[in-house]
Structure formats: structure tokens, C-alpha cells
Amino acid sequence: MSITILGAGPIGLALAYEFAQRGEEVTVISTSRNTGKAGEVNAGWIVPIMASPVPAPGMVKKSLGWLIKSDGPLSISPVPAPDHLSFMTKMLRNTSKTRFERGLHALSEFGRGALEYFDTYKSEGVDFELHKTGVLMAFKSEKELESHYAEFENSEQYGLKKVLRMTGSEMREIEPGLSNSVKAGLNCSDQYSISPASLLVGLRDSCNKLGVTFFDTSDEIYLKDNVDKSAEVTFGAMKIPSDHVVIAAGVESRGLMNQVGFDMPLKFGKGYSLDFHGETRVTHAVYLSEAKVAVNPTNNFLRLAGTMEFGGNPLKINPTRVNGIAQASTEFFSFPLPENREVGMGLRPMTPDGMPVIGKVPGTSRVYVATGHAMLGVTHAPATAKLLAGLILSGTESEHLINFSPTRF
Numbered sequence: 001m002s003i004t005i006l007g008a009g010p011i012g013l014a015l016a017y018e019f020a021q022r023g024e025e026v027t028v029i030s031t032s033r034n035t036g037k038a039g040e041v042n043a044g045w046i047v048p049i050m051a052s053p054v055p056a057p058g059m060v061k062k063s064l065g066w067l068i069k070s071d072g073p074l075s076i077s078p079v080p081a082p083d084h085l086s087f088m089t090k091m092l093r094n095t096s097k098t099r100f101e102r103g104l105h106a107l108s109e110f111g112r113g114a115l116e117y118f119d120t121y122k123s124e125g126v127d128f129e130l131h132k133t134g135v136l137m138a139f140k141s142e143k144e145l146e147s148h149y150a151e152f153e154n155s156e157q158y159g160l161k162k163v164l165r166m167t168g169s170e171m172r173e174i175e176p177g178l179s180n181s182v183k184a185g186l187n188c189s190d191q192y193s194i195s196p197a198s199l200l201v202g203l204r205d206s207c208n209k210l211g212v213t214f215f216d217t218s219d220e221i222y223l224k225d226n227v228d229k230s231a232e233v234t235f236g237a238m239k240i241p242s243d244h245v246v247i248a249a250g251v252e253s254r255g256l257m258n259q260v261g262f263d264m265p266l267k268f269g270k271g272y273s274l275d276f277h278g279e280t281r282v283t284h285a286v287y288l289s290e291a292k293v294a295v296n297p298t299n300n301f302l303r304l305a306g307t308m309e310f311g312g313n314p315l316k317i318n319p320t321r322v323n324g325i326a327q328a329s330t331e332f333f334s335f336p337l338p339e340n341r342e343v344g345m346g347l348r349p350m351t352p353d354g355m356p357v358i359g360k361v362p363g364t365s366r367v368y369v370a371t372g373h374a375m376l377g378v379t380h381a382p383a384t385a386k387l388l389a390g391l392i393l394s395g396t397e398s399e400h401l402i403n404f405s406p407t408r409f
């Protein structure tokens, strides 16, 4: 069977690898233009334990505090575009306790086995930088820790280790660089972290060995569903027919779905990465909880990643928010980070209920979609690939496909 995948981020590459391993003829087409790809700038955490959907109870109250800070971790564009307003309203509706708990359970179930999938990649020879030193969540107050603990209480139910509460001193024993401002913490000791770019390179290399064909183009990419015959992708002078096409183009997936007559709410949630090359004083992945900043020490640089910006100019980097991320670190660490840093920007594909969209594109016969992974696109990439490969190649239905159906909005 021939499968064309649109997108070469973590989702597109995991799909290509899965289909190629199952012996299918795979082509991957991606744009070389700057579309705010999130695949390289993410924090690189493999964290099935962080399954909370973005819309959460209490989010509105918390958000109001963040929104008035120009360097805070959240921004929502005040521009009253109807599409933007309707998305934010839908998101608001999903902050109810019932919907949040349903989403938390669905994402926790989907994350079952996520760590093992990355072990399997390694054992199969996918070459990428993987660390198994866990994730520490640092809090500046017990009260803040308490407001989050319930999300992690049931970790064992989903095959993960129990999350351990720690005092500030216990946190510093594990990560001596943490400052005295850290009063409490959670130790998610079984979670993984990777160097994001290394996973993309590793998967691509493995795909190449399995015979996958890659095209990176700056031409406009067009998609057509020729119902009985094939699905067809064209760009420049190229025309590629195949049995099935999977749209896995991150936040750009919406435009591609529109080309085959389907629309759904998918918006970007912009985030930034700050890389400090040669910085080796932090040795564990740490979440700076009040600041909502993820810290990842890779072999070559220390990465700080954070902020969630809804609306506005997608590709513009806001220096105030970038500085806000750096500033947050000064409160959590006992040493200042160097001035010199490399800044990156990426757009998380967001849905109003904080869950991905995986399945057949309604109204088409040969086009599928896998996007909307929000803050967990790396973590859930292998599971997404397995789910969709099962559906396309064997017609395997599953509870996940119902939860993540493109028709649910």
C-alpha cells in the first residue's frame, strides 16, 4: 500500500517510521518554509504523566493573573477575530471539572506505554539522545504543589511510578542548583527527556534506511481526494498519487483539511525555547511550576521552554515574553544563567478540548489526519503512529479514535 505523509515533525516522522516498518511504501512531503514548526524547539520531555488537558478548572482565575503580566507565561490576543473568539469560547467550555477529568483519563490512557515506545525506538537502532533521569517539579509554595497534586495521584493506575512529594531540601539533594526559593517538589522519577532535534534526525535516518522517500519543498502543497482512485498531492511539477494521505502538518493541518472540504477548530499556541550552549550546572529535567517553564539539560546545551500565546502574529517573537522565561529561572536556580542564548519559536497545534485529532478526515475516502497534540506531541508521537497505522492498514477501531475523532467539535 502507498502512503503519503504531509509533515516531517515528530508526528509525521513517527508515522513514516511505523508504516515503513510494516512494509508499506511511504513518501513524506514537508514544507521548507518557516511555519513555526514545533518539532525542534520543544522541551523534549517524554512525560505521559503530564496528561492534563490545557483547559482545566480554575484556568480562568489563574489566567487573569498571568494575562496582565506582559512577560507572563500566557497571552491571549485581544483582537476580536470571530474565529479566535469562537475557539477561546469553546476552550472555556472545556474547563469544567467533568470535561477535564474525562480528558485527563483519555490522555493518560493514550500515554500508557509511551516510555517503552522510546525504549523500543532505541532497541531498533533509532539513534537519538535519551535521558532517563526523571522530571522534577519545583514549587515555590506547598499551596501551589497541593493545587497540582491531584493530577498525578493516579499515576500507578496508568502504569507509571508513584509521584513522590519532596521538601525543598530533598529537591536540592537531587538537583543542587535549585535555590532556597524552592520550598517543595514532586519527583516524577520514571519520565524521560530527549534532545528534540536528535529525535527528528534519528527517525529520518531510520526511515531512509527503510526506503522512505522524502521531499522538502518551498512550493505550495495541494491535496486532492480522488475518492475511488487515489489521494493526490501536488507541488511544483510533482504529482504524487497514493492509496492514502495522512495530514500531519502540525498547526498547518487545518489548511490542508480545508483543501479537502473539512474544517475544525485548530489554533496555534506559541511557545519559545532558550538554549544556553555549554551550560552544564543543571543535571535534571526540572519544571519551574509557578513560571510554567520546562528545563531540559541536553548533552550540548541547557534548554528553557515556555509560554503559551494564543492569537496575534504567529511567527513574531515577543522579546518581553522571552525575557520572562529567562527571568523565571533566576528565582528557581541559585546561579544566573549566561546572557548569551539562542532563541527559538514554535507553534503547538491546539484544539479547544486539549486533545489530539486522529482519524479519517470526514467527507474523504483516503485522507487521514493526526494533529492537535498541544504540549505532548513528542510524548504521544509513537502511540499516534500505532493508532493510525492500525486503523488504515487493518481497520482497527479503538476507544482513542472515538475520543480523538475530528468530528467531535
Ligand SMILES: Cc1cc2nc3c(=O)[nH]c(=O)nc-3n(C[C@H](O)[C@H](O)[C@H](O)COP(=O)(O)OP(=O)(O)OC[C@H]3O[C@@H](n4cnc5c(N)ncnc54)[C@H](O)[C@@H]3O)c2cc1C
Residues within 6 Å of the ligand: 006, 007, 008, 009, 010, 011, 012, 029, 030, 031, 032, 035, 036, 037, 038, 039, 040, 041, 042, 043, 044, 045, 046, 047, 221, 248, 249, 250, 251, 252, 253, 256, 270, 271, 272, 273, 294, 305, 306, 345, 346, 347, 348, 349, 370, 371, 372, 373, 374, 375, 376, 377, 378, 379, 380
Ligand atoms: C515551547 C514548546 C515546548 C514543548 N515541549 C514539549 C515537550 O516537552 N514534550 C512534548 O511531548 N511536546 C512538547 N511540545 C509540543 C510538541 O512540540 C508538538 O506537539 C509537536 O511538535 C507537534 O508535532 P507535529 O509533527 O504535529 O507538528 P510540528 O512539529 O509543528 O511539525 C509540522 C511539520 O509539518 C510540516 N508542514 C507545515 N505545513 C505543511 C504543509 N502545508 N504541507 C506539508 N507539510 C507541512 C512542517 O514542515 C513540519 O515538518 C512543545 C511545544 C513547544 C512550542
